[in-house]
Every structure is written in C-alpha cells, then in structure tokens.
Amino acid sequence: MTTARIYQRPKNAMQSGRARTDNWVLEFAPSEAKKADPLTGxxxxxxxxxxxxxxxxxxxxxxxxxxxxxxxxxxxPAPERKLKLQAYADNFR
Structure with a gap:
C-alpha cells in the first residue's frame, strides 16, 4: 500500500515573509532506498x-x-506560531 505524508510548509528561516505557508503538501514516502550511481556517484x-x-x-x-x-x-499538524512581542526601547534596558 502506498503511504504519504501530509504537512503544512514551515516558514522559510532565511526570509521574513510567510508566502505559501498556508498551503498543505502531500508527498509520497520512498518505497526503495537510494543508492549511489557507480558512474557519477x-x-x-x-x-x-x-x-x-x-x-x-x-x-x-x-x-x-x-x-x-x-x-x-x-x-x-502545523506548529503553533509564537509571537515574541517586544518594543524597540527594550534593546536599551
């Protein structure tokens, strides 16, 4: 039987935007292990x-x-988003 996993994309850590994080993705589990190609590696x-x-x-x-x-x-399930609320003035305490 074919297995799959359904998840919600996490936010990209390299950017501040949340584009496409509300979409859900279905991807299939691998049915066989990967092996190295003898010619290219x-x-x-x-x-x-x-x-x-x-x-x-x-x-x-x-x-x-x-x-x-x-x-x-x-x-x-999607992880809960935690907001870290702080003010600019907190940098100078």
Missing part, C-alpha cells in the same frame, strides 16, 4: 514518486484526496 533510485509533491489549499482537501485515492497517510 549521485544518489538515486527507481522510485519516481519521490519527486512528486502535490499542493492543496486546505488540510481537508489534502485528506480527501488521500482517502479518495486509497493512500495511507500520516498527518503532521
């Missing part, structure tokens, strides 16, 4: 589902797709 496998990532606007849409396609899935 690059890691690869015959499993092409590893390259597929499907985006959804909501968690419910992603779960509905997985159930409709008969995929066993693991749902990773």
């Amino acid at each position: 690059w890691a690869g496998s015959g499993d092409t589902r590893d390259q597929v990532r499907i985006g959804f606007p909501t968690q419910e849409a992603a779960v509905a797709y997985a159930e409709r396609e008969g995929l066993a899935f693991t749902l990773f």
Whole structure:
C-alpha cells in the first residue's frame, strides 16, 4: 500500500515573509532506498514518486484526496506560531 505524508510548509528561516505557508503538501514516502550511481556517484533510485509533491489549499482537501485515492497517510499538524512581542526601547534596558 502506498503511504504519504501530509504537512503544512514551515516558514522559510532565511526570509521574513510567510508566502505559501498556508498551503498543505502531500508527498509520497520512498518505497526503495537510494543508492549511489557507480558512474557519477549521485544518489538515486527507481522510485519516481519521490519527486512528486502535490499542493492543496486546505488540510481537508489534502485528506480527501488521500482517502479518495486509497493512500495511507500520516498527518503532521502545523506548529503553533509564537509571537515574541517586544518594543524597540527594550534593546536599551
């Protein structure tokens, strides 16, 4: 049986924006291990589902797709956002 994981994209640590963090992603679990190519040394496998990532606007849409396609899935909830409220004047205490 094909397994997948459903998660919400985390915020990019290199940028301050939150673009595309409200989208949900479904990606397939690898069915075989990667192995080094003898000629180039690059890691690869015959499993092409590893390259597929499907985006959804909501968690419910992603779960509905997985159930409709008969995929066993693991749902990773989005981490709660913690706001660090501080004032500029706090730098000079």
